[in-house]
Amino acid sequence: MSTVLYLFNLQPGVTPADYEHWAEAIDLPRLRHLPSVRDYRILRADPSPLATSPRYVEILDLTSPVQFRRDMTAPPLAAVAATFAHFAEAPTVLTCTELGTTSAHDRARTDTNGEQQL
Secondary structure, three states: OEEEEEEEEEOOOOOHHHHHHHHHHHHHHHHHOOOOEEEEEEEEOOOOOOOOOOOEEEEEEEOOHHHHHHHHHOOOHHHHHHHHHHHEEEEEEEEEOOOOOOOHHHHHOEOOOOOEOO
16 A cells, blocks of 8 residues: 655635635545545645645545556546646645555565665
8 A cells, every 4th residue: 555645736826715626526536436545635734834835735545556547547537637737736746655564575675765666
């Protein structure tokens, strides 16, 4: 299992109300029903004096990153991904592994640079 984080601000001209309505009505329900998604949450960051801090964080816990990529490129989810790109301005995407949960097999598949071998 892996966790993917999307950190982003909204595109210029997109209101928080527009994005949040779409996220609650379309994005969350559709992605939560995918077999490749164990859990999916969206967080709105509290206002910060740091102007560059992301306003939104999407957290996807995936059972299969490979299957998730396939799911997101197939209709109708490709349209969901395209709509997300309309809302999110240059998201930072982080694929994460929780510390303390990696098996010996997974550790053996990690090279000396800390990158997972596929």
